[in-house]
Amino acid sequence: MGAGLLGDGCVFCAIARGQAAASIVFEDEWVIAFMDLQPVTPGHLLVIPKSHAEGLEDLQDDIGMRVWAVAHRLGRALRLSGLRCEGVNLFLADGEAAFQEVFHVHLHVFPRFKGDPFRIEADWRVHERRQLDETATAVRRGIAALDVLPR
Numbered sequence: 001m002g003a004g005l006l007g008d009g010c011v012f013c014a015i016a017r018g019q020a021a022a023s024i025v026f027e028d029e030w031v032i033a034f035m036d037l038q039p040v041t042p043g044h045l046l047v048i049p050k051s052h053a054e055g056l057e058d059l060q061d062d063i064g065m066r067v068w069a070v071a072h073r074l075g076r077a078l079r080l081s082g083l084r085c086e087g088v089n090l091f092l093a094d095g096e097a098a099f100q101e102v103f104h105v106h107l108h109v110f111p112r113f114k115g116d117p118f119r120i121e122a123d124w125r126v127h128e129r130r131q132l133d134e135t136a137t138a139v140r141r142g143i144a145a146l147d148v149l150p151r
């Protein structure tokens with residue numbers, strides 16, 4: 001096993017082990033949730049698996065489901081928290097190109113409200129069906145390739 005798999009030097013592993021400071025809001029056997037150090041809005045949380053996984057590729061399905069379940073619950077909690085929260089985003093960045101900065105899987109959960117500073121710049125134009133169908137074919141090829149990968 002490489003050092004990466006053990007999470008040596010990983011700040012989120014250190015938080016999960018109680019060896020680094022964090023403002024924790026929830027914890028169970030598999031998952032821990034705490035305040036993001038650089039919140040896009042007040043209430044910005046990170047939900048992480050306690051066991052080190054760099055990204056989606058090495059995240060176990062059952063742990064991923066637990067991360068989602070906790071994020072779902074926390075998203076609901078934000079609306080009841082008294083913090084400004086007119087909407088909620090769940091956001092996961094997998095890979096450097098997707099703006100992942102800490103290479104331990106984390107699901108962002110944060111309040112949204114009219115006029116808040118969070119932005120995603122993108123080209124939101126509607127694509128043609130032919131184009132969408134071609135892309136769907138590529139994705140189905142990826143799904144078929146998944147089935148022969150060892151987990």
Ligand SMILES: [Zn+2]
Nearest residue numbers: 007010013104
């Ligand atoms: Zn880690």
